[in-house]
Amino acid sequence: MNGAMHDSSGVVDIQLKRGPAGLGFNIVGGVDQQFVSNDSGIYVAKIKENGAAALDGRLQEGDKVLAINGHKLDNLLHSAAVDLFRSAGENVELRVQQRHTMPLVNGPSRSRPDNEASFSALGLLGITLASVVLLTFVYMRLRPQMKRHF
Incomplete structure (x- = not known):
């Protein structure tokens, strides 16, 4: 895994190598299609199974993509962001604000497996x-x- 945690805000740099199916995730957001109220950022909508992002494991649905190959994604139309992703080349560096900042601990980061239902x-x-x-x-x-x- 390539990448580094920058600070406690959950900002991470992730390097992905484009595979046969692209980078392996879909995005939502932009100034014309806000995903989060009052936030025109670009967010990861879906991680595709066995895609580059899924195989890397660090990018998660709901993460905010701050930049791609150094290009900030602030105040872009959705289509402009899509164009940046499509033209990014084979090796892509993403700067990502992770949805949930996890403390750095040894061992599991969740108290129960994803497939175990919680008692509501x-x-x-x-x-x-x-x-x-x-x-x-x-x-x-x-x-x-x-x-x-x-």
């Missing part, structure tokens, strides 16, 4: 509601029997 508040609410309904049903069924014992 909506799920907790559903279980709580189901428990209340079940307890109400049991109470209503036992209530006539409880009256007989008094």
